[in-house]
Amino acid sequence: MEATVGRVVSVDRGYPLVLTSQGEQRAQHAVDLVKNADIRAVVGDMVKLERPPGQDTPLITAIQERRNVLSRKVLVESRSEGSGKYNEQILVANIDLVFVVAALSKRRIDLDYLERQLVMAYQSGALVVIVLTKADSAPHLEDDLAAVKDIADECPVIVTSTVSKVGFDVIRALIGKDRIGVLLGRSGVGKSSLINELLGVPLLQTGAVRDKDRAGRHTTVARKLMPLPGGGALIDAPGLRSLGLYDAVDGLAATFPEIREQAQECRFRDCMHSGEAGCAVAEAVKRGLIDSRRLKSYRSLAAEVFA
Ligand SMILES: Nc1nc2c(ncn2[C@@H]2O[C@H](COP(=O)(O)OP(=O)(O)O)[C@@H](O)[C@H]2O)c(=O)[nH]1
Numbered sequence: 352m353e354a355t356v357g358r359v360v361s362v363d364r365g366y367p368l369v370l371t372s373q374g375e376q377r378a379q380h381a382v383d384l385v386k387n388a389d390i391r392a393v394v395g396d397m398v399k400l401e402r403p404p405g406q407d408t409p410l411i412t413a414i415q416e417r418r419n420v421l422s423r424k425v426l427v428e429s430r431s432e433g434s435g436k437y438n439e440q441i442l443v444a445n446i447d448l449v450f451v452v453a454a455l456s457k458r459r460i461d462l463d464y465l466e467r468q469l470v471m472a473y474q475s476g477a478l479v480v481i482v483l484t485k486a487d488s489a490p491h492l493e494d495d496l497a498a499v500k501d502i503a504d505e506c507p508v509i510v511t512s513t514v515s516k517v518g519f520d521v522i523r524a525l526i527g528k529d530r531i532g533v534l535l536g537r538s539g540v541g542k543s544s545l546i547n548e549l550l551g552v553p554l555l556q557t558g559a560v561r562d563k564d565r566a567g568r569h570t571t572v573a574r575k576l577m578p579l580p581g582g583g584a585l586i587d588a589p590g591l592r593s594l595g596l597y598d599a600v601d602g603l604a605a606t607f608p609e610i611r612e613q614a615q616e617c618r619f620r621d622c623m624h625s626g627e628a629g630c631a632v633a634e635a636v637k638r639g640l641i642d643s644r645r646l647k648s649y650r651s652l653a654a655e656v657f658a
């Protein structure tokens with residue numbers, strides 16, 4: 352059996368599409384690989400493909416060790432116990448950049464949600480970049496940008512618009528010749544539009560946003576790795592309705608560096624900064640050194656992470 356190595360570019364109803372030097376091939380997991388293990392190839396995985404004699408569909412016989420993963424917590428229904436339990440869902444593997452995408456609009460930007468996205472993004476270990484879309488229809492651009500930069504720490508913040516065509520050259524430069532990035536953002540924020548902009552052709556379907564609830568139509572159905580002209584690739588992810596945090600202790604610390612720093616002065620090592628004696632974080636909030644919204648957001652995310 353000849354073996355080739357390729358990268359998973361999408362997974363359609365359990366069947367991975369693998370990009371090899373011979374083009375894209377629809378593949379199937381080898382029974383030996385998956386029968387005793389809860390392992391499935393995800394977008395970004397490097398896999399070994401083998402074609403048994405007389406068979407059309409190549410088999411994935413090995414998944415290379417993942418450099419990193421972007422994952423979320425999902426509820427899995429368990430019929431036997433009558434109640435669900437939480438599991439890790441790996442969204443993509445082996446990524447260099449996570450673009451945390453949020454749209455500017457008439458409303459002020461939702462910093463709490465942005466922080467949730469950042470925790471998930473940082474947890475992957477990849478380089479995190481914030482992208483604020485729709486700068487052309489952003490009455491609070493200056494204030495929103497300042498607020499985001501305030502919480503971004505060292506994370507780059509890029510403002511884009513498909514109307515005035517700004518920001519895409521910066522994203523293009525970050526991806527360079529061979530980096531792979533994934534877009535993490537609510538439905539309707541403009542992820543598919545952003546990829547189309549970099550592709551130069553509208554390969555991905557985009558959807559109008561319903562005015563009433565700002566929710567985009569879920570036009571993107573599956574995660575898909577799109578190679579870009581000039582090298583590198585972006586992964587479009589469908590609007591993930593929930594961003595449950597899975598094992599995200601490091602991501603939490605990276606998102607709230609000022610709280611992590613102050614926490615070292617707390618009397619108790621396991622201080623949750625919720626009214627304990629000798630809490631240096633509460634003291635810093637009182638002295639105006641830490642924003643009270645930040646602490647509130649931290650505590651709400653921490654409650655989930657440490658649950
Ligand atoms: N005004 C404006 N609209 C945009 C921009 N980017 C995307 N949109 C629109 O926002 C809607 C949702 O975009 P889409 O790319 O489908 O979002 P996705 O769900 O994140 O993939 C579409 O109607 C786009 O035309 C932008 O920079 N400015």
Ligand SMILES: [Mg+2]
Pocket residue numbers: 542543544556557570571587589
């Ligand atoms: Mg889309």
